[in-house]
Amino acid sequence: MEVIDLKKELKPLYQPSAKEVVVVDVPPMxxxxxxxxxxxxxxxxxxxxxxxxxxxxxxxxxxxxxxxxxxxxxxxxxxGLWWADDMTKFSPxxxxxxxxxxxxxxxxxxxxxxxxxxxxxxxxxxxxxxxxxxxxxxxSEGKCAQTMHIGPFSEEGPTIAHVHQFIDTMGHRRGKHHEIYLSDIRKAAPSKWKTIVRQPMH
Incomplete structure (x- = not known):
């Protein structure tokens, strides 16, 4: 039987550093x-x-x-993809x-x-x-900026702002706010929750 590790094969997309924001090219999935x-x-x-x-x-x-x-x-x-009809009112x-x-x-x-x-x-x-x-x-998201947030969801604000600031220095935001939840929140302490914060850009 063949065994494959998708997260390992897609490491740049599913295991980013928490120390920096990086640009990734996300293929259609x-x-x-x-x-x-x-x-x-x-x-x-x-x-x-x-x-x-x-x-x-x-x-x-x-x-x-x-x-x-x-x-x-x-x-x-x-x-998860997150948005509001009026993005000016999209607030945590x-x-x-x-x-x-x-x-x-x-x-x-x-x-x-x-x-x-x-x-x-x-x-x-x-x-x-x-x-x-x-x-x-x-x-199909294409070019995106992303980073890893470590901690509870309620403290994501500065991480999201950091991603947005990174994009604003070189381009423009587009599409929907994207999060990937790597931790089992039923077992892990909130301080150790790992969430990828991703934002499409151009």
Whole structure:
């Protein structure tokens, strides 16, 4: 059986330094996605979205591992795109008007057909309420600036500002604020949470 480490293969994208902001070229990648809106800290829809993404992702993983491809890989971390219709009102202090897409990257050999079979399997076994919201889509971000934030989400403000200042010295921000959550917040202390902060630029 072939074993692959996607985070290692994509190290520049998923293991940045916390000491500096760097520019990366993010290739098109395929994701399972769920959209929603509102404060993620108090939204049941947000929790349901995360749960169903991991359920489908692990179902796909074991289908691949036990199927003809016989490839084993680790499920990738949760990621989030964040924005507001009026970005001047996009503030960590008031998350009620936030819109979000939570997502998990899928390996290139995972096809829409495999996703559809996995979703049907999850529906037959559990049929979680958010399952109908799951979609499989490619995301192409291209040139981005990113860094690693270490600490609780509530203290991301200076890190985000640092990324924005870095971009403003050489170009312009575009697209949606992107975060990648590398830590299991159920187990790790908040002071050690690792979050990649990424912002598309041109």
């Amino acid at each position: 395929n994701f399972l996605m769920v959209d929603g809106e509102g404060d993620p800290n108090s939204s049941q829809a947000f929790s349901d979205a995360i749960g169903v993404l991991f359920t489908v992702s692990y179902t796909v993983k074991f289908m691949i591992k036990r199927g003809p491809m016989a490839i084993d890989y680790g499920v990738m971390p949760l990621e 202090e008031d998350k009620s008007n936030w819109k979000w897409t939570v997502m998990i990257m899928q390996p290139s050999f995972v096809t829409l057909e495999i996703i559809e079979v996995a979703i049907a399997e999850v529906k037959a076994k559990k049929n979680p309420s958010a399952l109908s919201m799951v979609r499989f889509e490619s995301l």
